[in-house]
Amino acid sequence: MNIPGDLRYSRTHEWVKVDGETVTVGITDFAQNQLSDLTFVELPAPGDILGGEDEAAVVESVKAASDIYAPVSGTVIEVNAALESQPELVNTDPYGEGWLFRLAPANASEVDALLRPEEYEKMLQGDA
Amino acid sequence: MQTPLHPLHQALGARMAPFAGWDMPTQYRGILAEHEQTRQRAAIFDTCHMGEFEIAGPDAASDLERLLTQRIDSLQPGQCRYGYLLQEDGGVLDDVMVFRRGPDRFFVVVNAGTREADADWIQAHLSPGTHFADLSPERGKLDVQGPAARPAIERALGGTLPDLRYFRFVDLELAGVPVTLSRTGYTGEFGYELFLPAAATEALWQALTAPGDIQPAGLGARDTLRLEAGYPLYGHELSHTRSPVSASRGAFMDLQKDFIGKPVVEKELQASPARILAGLLLESKRAARAGDTVLANGVEVGEITSGSLAPSLGVAVAMAYVDAALSTPGTRLEVGVRGGALPATVVEMPFYRKGTARKPADWRGAPLQVN
Known part of the structure; x- marks a missing residue:
């Protein structure tokens, strides 16, 4: 299972990458593998204000729809429009081209409360 | 429960999930790839979970005539027919395939989840001299489906398969295994259902998949695949609280004969049922799901029974019971999903119309991929 060392993680399998003043959010390799082939991604709109753990997006596989939560609170500043026509990017490159949206965090310290890579890995091992 | 192929599925890295009491493979490489493989080439499915009953004796034909909605006396040896097993009140106990082996010998293929209830119901309605056996534990079943199914099986096993018309079957030996080969399936594509001894199932699967033309699905x-082909699934479109009139508007029933449930079904046909099973074509890949509400002008007019992206169409489709007046093709409806409503149009089923299931007996099949 791929768990990059430079990201932070939520217990609901989102990842967060800090880029200066903004954070990028996606779902983990574990999550995309569990969901299998994604067929549809519904993203928030730029300008949406999300509270931490708010439902921010919906990803659908052939079999089911799953909610994606905002790992930290903030304002949506950009979404990955490529997923509209290519939802499979989340499967093929979950930490790269399959990113979901970017936030301007309301409170930078919320990122510090997220899981470190080794903590997320430990959580996954506990699940298994 | 586990089919004889359970260890093989695990070795292949299949994702397993419970289905009707069985631990079954849901996918190997991925649903979309396996769907495409079946539509374009050939795939093999473990369907050992399905039930098989043997029914034989001088009164077997007349017993089945009364138990099943489809015509039995015109069924020829080597022919099979799809129909319903109904309760007295017209509710659907199961949808079944009946195969005629000879004048007095039949076998009936039933759904996994209904097998025990079907066995009880059928046995309670047989004449004293009619033999009944549940062959399910000792019988295996493999479905090989797809336009290249015939050449792929021929290449894997050597020799040639006999020409078989749709809904005909034949007993033969494949790789030394006695097999009942039926030109039927549940995908909308040309293909076969293979009935064989459970103990030989794994060896035949290995032989069929060895050259690589036939991939597991x-x-x-x-x-x-069945959704795109417009086929119902028991427990979704069919149940003991739904009548076949609502499910198929009187199809798969012969009203010239008597059968259990017929008086209720006839009345309902005259009165027209309140709700009818309809196909819905959505406008994006976002799917409606079983249990979602169908709306017309914001008012609830039906319920989704199955729904997903239709991979071969690139858009979501669904089946739903909707108010009879709104079941006409072209009717514009909506499906309530969280955060809004998805526009949907009633369409004729099947959704996917390029399926090869009905090709003539002498069709040689789509060419195998040249590697």
């Missing part, structure tokens, strides 16, 4: 693809 799981219940996930089986579900998207």
